[in-house]
Amino acid sequence: MTVVPFLVIAAMAGTASLLVRDQRGWSTLIAVGGLILMTAAAAAIGSAASIQVGGTLFAGSEWLRLYALLGSVVGLLLVAIDVSALHEPDVPGVVVLGIGAAVLALAIPDAGTAVVAATAGGLAGVLVAAPIGAAARAAFVGVRELRALAVAGSLAIVATAWLARPLDALSDVPAAFGLVYLAFAVGVAIRFGAIPFHLWAARVADAAPGVALPLLMAWGPAAFAAVALTWIDQSVAPLDLALGTEQALIAAIGAVGVVLGIVAAWIQDDLEHIVGYTIAADAGYAVLSLAVLEPEVWEPARTWLLIFVVSRSAFAAWAVAIHGGFGTRRLADLAGWVRRAPLLALALVVIALATVGWPGLAIWQTRATLATLALPDPLAVIVTIAPLASLAIYGRIMLIGLRQPGPAVLAGRGDRPAWPEPLPRRPIVGRGTVERGFERAAHAATGTLDVLWVLPVAARQNRMLLASAAVFVLAGLALAVSGGGLGVPEAARAVPSISQPGPADPGPAEPAVSDGAGPGDGASGEPGPS
Numbered sequence: 001m002t003v004v005p006f007l008v009i010a011a012m013a014g015t016a017s018l019l020v021r022d023q024r025g026w027s028t029l030i031a032v033g034g035l036i037l038m039t040a041a042a043a044a045i046g047s048a049a050s051i052q053v054g055g056t057l058f059a060g061s062e063w064l065r066l067y068a069l070l071g072s073v074v075g076l077l078l079v080a081i082d083v084s085a086l087h088e089p090d091v092p093g094v095v096v097l098g099i100g101a102a103v104l105a106l107a108i109p110d111a112g113t114a115v116v117a118a119t120a121g122g123l124a125g126v127l128v129a130a131p132i133g134a135a136a137r138a139a140f141v142g143v144r145e146l147r148a149l150a151v152a153g154s155l156a157i158v159a160t161a162w163l164a165r166p167l168d169a170l171s172d173v174p175a176a177f178g179l180v181y182l183a184f185a186v187g188v189a190i191r192f193g194a195i196p197f198h199l200w201a202a203r204v205a206d207a208a209p210g211v212a213l214p215l216l217m218a219w220g221p222a223a224f225a226a227v228a229l230t231w232i233d234q235s236v237a238p239l240d241l242a243l244g245t246e247q248a249l250i251a252a253i254g255a256v257g258v259v260l261g262i263v264a265a266w267i268q269d270d271l272e273h274i275v276g277y278t279i280a281a282d283a284g285y286a287v288l289s290l291a292v293l294e295p296e297v298w299e300p301a302r303t304w305l306l307i308f309v310v311s312r313s314a315f316a317a318w319a320v321a322i323h324g325g326f327g328t329r330r331l332a333d334l335a336g337w338v339r340r341a342p343l344l345a346l347a348l349v350v351i352a353l354a355t356v357g358w359p360g361l362a363i364w365q366t367r368a369t370l371a372t373l374a375l376p377d378p379l380a381v382i383v384t385i386a387p388l389a390s391l392a393i394y395g396r397i398m399l400i401g402l403r404q405p406g407p408a409v410l411a412g413r414g415d416r417p418a419w420p421e422p423l424p425r426r427p428i429v430g431r432g433t434v435e436r437g438f439e440r441a442a443h444a445a446t447g448t449l450d451v452l453w454v455l456p457v458a459a460r461q462n463r464m465l466l467a468s469a470a471v472f473v474l475a476g477l478a479l480a481v482s483g484g485g486l487g488v489p490e491a492a493r494a495v496p497s498i499s500q501p502g503p504a505d506p507g508p509a510e511p512a513v514s515d516g517a518g519p520g521d522g523a524s525g526e527p528g529p530s
Contacts, residue, residue, distance in 0.1 A: 002049040003060050003107045006041040006068055009034055010100025015345055017093030031092030035076040038099070042068035047494065054109035058107045062494040063302055066487065067106060070306065070477075071099040071219060074313045076286070077474045078211050080209065080316045084467035085324020088209035098215040102182045102223035111231040112160040118224045119153030121214075122191070124190050132308035148190055148200040155187035163235045179396050180244045185250045185290040188228050191221040192283035193276070194257035195264070205276030210320040210329075213272070214313035222305045225286045229301055236283055237293040250291035251374040255383050257284030266396075271319040271329040274393065278355070279312045281387075285367055288374040289385075300369040307482050311355045314471070314478040321467040331397065336405025338398065340414035343468040345401060347475045352394040354478040356387050362484030415468040458468050 013034020017027045042065060050059040082091050101121020106116040143259050159180035186197075193201025201217055208216060220316035236243075254408040261281025268274045286308065288302035321344055326337060338345040367387065433529045482490055 001041070001044040002051045003045050003064065003068070003103065004051055004053065004056050005109070006038055006045065007058075007100055007104055008373065009037045009041055010096055010103070012039070013091050014097030016099060016132050017096060018090065019229065021090055021093065024087065024089065028079065028087075028092045029091075031079055035079065037074050038096070039072040039076065042072050042103075053469075055375060056113060057109055057293050060107065062487075062491040063306075064103065064106050065250050067223075068099075068103045068179075068228075068304065070310055070481070070486075071102065073477070074474065075099050075212070075471050075478075078214065078313065078317055080470045081213040081320055081324075082209070083476075084463045084470065085321050085377060086209070086211070088211060091209050091211055091492055094213055096464070098220060100344055102219050104225055105223045110226060111165060111235070114227045115153065115512045116158040118220065118227055119149055119156070119340070120329040122149045122153075122220045125181065148193070148197075152187040152224070153190040155183040156224070159184040159187070160231060160235075161211050169495045171508055177236065177239060177241055177343055178243050182246045182249060183230050184231065185246075185287065186253070188221070188225050189253050189283075189287050189466055191224045193221075193262045193280050193288065194253065194283045194287055195280055196253075196256070198261075198264075198277075198280050201276055201280060201305075202273065206270075206273045210238065210272055210275070210316060210323060213279070213316045214276055214309070217276065217283075217443050218309045218312045221283065222286070222309050226302065227241050232290060232293065233298065234328060237295075243293070245339070247291045247293070247374075251288060253378060254284045254286075254288035254291060255375060257287060258283065258383050258386050259284075259522075262386055262393070265393055266352065266389070269331045271322060271331070275312075275316045275319050276395075278390065278393070280314060281390075281417065282312060282355075284383075285370050287369045291374040291454055292370075297370070297373050299489065299492045300366045303362065303484075304366045305486050306492070307366065311351070311478040313364075314347075314351050314474045315355065317471050318344065318351060321464070321471045322468060325414065325430055325464040326408050328408045331400050333406060333408040334397075335400055335403040336349050336463060337400030339405055340412060340416075341401075341464065341468060342467070343472055345398065347468065348394060348398065349473040350472070350475040350479055352391065353474065354482040356390050357482055361482060362489065363482040394412075413464040416451075417465045418461055453498045454527070 013030055017031040017034070020026045020030065045060045045068060047060055047062040047063040047065060051058060054057070079092045079095055082088055098121060100262060101117065105114045105118035105121060108117060162180045190197040193204075203215060204216055258281050261277050265274050265277035265281065268277060285304050289297050289304065292301075296510070319329065322334065322337060324340070325341060325344075326334060328334065356364070357367075359365075364384075368380075368384045370381040374380075375383060423515060480486055
């Protein structure tokens with residue numbers, strides 16, 4: 001099956017959810033139904049299925065299928081956590097549209113069109129830039145985010161349009177090749193909010209709903225980076241130009257982003273800022289992948305993008321559950337949270353393992369490969385082991401949680417199970433065996449109805465437990481992906497069936513059949529151009 005059914009479901013469900021935004025229950029129900037259907041549609045996407053709609057080609061791939069499947073499952077869990085913890089307005093519909101827009105960008109082989117789709121999809125996040133009731137701040141943050149999207153999108157659009165021209169028209173300005181390559185890479189860094197382009201992301205992390213952060217700072221930008229990776233491999237790398245200066249600048253941005261992002265996360269005392277800066281730090285590895293023109297970068301770069309979006313979604317979801325349970329995001333007010341939410345404490349341990357990893361795990365090997373390909377040895381070692389410092393961030397949060405509970409935590413819900421007071425049992429008053437038999441049967445039926453009637457009350461009393469359980473499931477999914485499970489390396493290694501032509505090509509390439517490590521050469525099946 002092609003990707004079109006997935007895109008249609010996402011567009012219809014997301015739009016319908018936002019149209020009934022005033023009726024929050026219906027809005028959420030429509031979004032949840034859409035995400036369930038999107039999961040089924042994503043699982044059915046064929047790796048070689050393509051279709052042309054209105055002159056635009058939509059092509060499937062194994063990596064696209066896995067991205068869409070993980071996005072739908074993670075989106076479903078994020079909506080469930082949001083409903084259980086905070087139930088922010090507009091979030092369910094925007095999550096559906098955001099995932100759909102990211103998949104749309106990845107399904108379009110033409111880089112110029114894909115960039116426009118990825119940029120337009122990011123505009124959905126402006127709808128949840130700030131909470132309802134804070135109009136001035138919402139406008140301020142929304143303008144910041146819109147400005148970042150516009151700058152990043154403009155750089156990418158100009159880059160793809162410039163190199164789409166015939167080579168003879170570009171030969172008079174050889175320096176332009178390096179400039180457009182650098183412009184696209186900087187656009188990706190801006191879109192991620194990677195340091196030093198992080199100011200807009202910091203403002204968004206401060207004001208946007210926590211459950212929307214993975215969409216704004218991970219899933220959408222990751223699709224943008226995947227488009228850039230394909231464009232560089234097919235339009236820049238084949239030119240065999242000396243781009244050492246540009247590559248060094250891009251690698252420096254990535255390396256600085258990794259190290260300073262971790263440092264910035266360490267000095268924060270607000271969970272949303274910690275989440276935002278850890279996302280920015282991990283985004284540095286995606287920027288590093290753009291500094292490499294060799295085909296060997298293809299598999300680790302795409303593996304990293306899948307690991308990145310799922311693992312950082314898990315940490316953001318954990319922060320939302322904590323906020324919903326105890327009503328605060330400040331670490332100073334969360335003393336003793338571990339005692340009230342042991343399941344969330346266990347989930348944080350799993351998230352730490354999934355985001356840091358250890359030698360031999362897919363996440364560790366992927367980071368090491370990207371750092372080695374992009375940086376000289378001493379710097380590569382530093383950037384490879386830098387995430388170990390994140391253990392101090394998680395350890396700090398855990399140590400605060402082991403203290404004596406503070407007022408906010410004591411007043412919070414906690415994730416220990418609770419059940420409403422049962423209704424009193426009715427006495428048996430029948431005199432004969434038959435009467436008592438009918439009476440017991442009637443009491444059993446009414447007792448069952450009594451249990452069903454208290455289920456909504458039980459759900460409200462166990463909102464924190466339900467959110468914690470969903471976070472734990474998401475943390476387990478992140479650990480599985482970080483370990484290379486669910487076919488992540490195989491999907492990252494798979495070659496797209498349809499290639500985007502470079503500036504020297506007259507048109508779309510013939511479908512390639514290959515099992516190499518990069519975008520294939522249709523005739524030889526070798527990895528991507530070098």
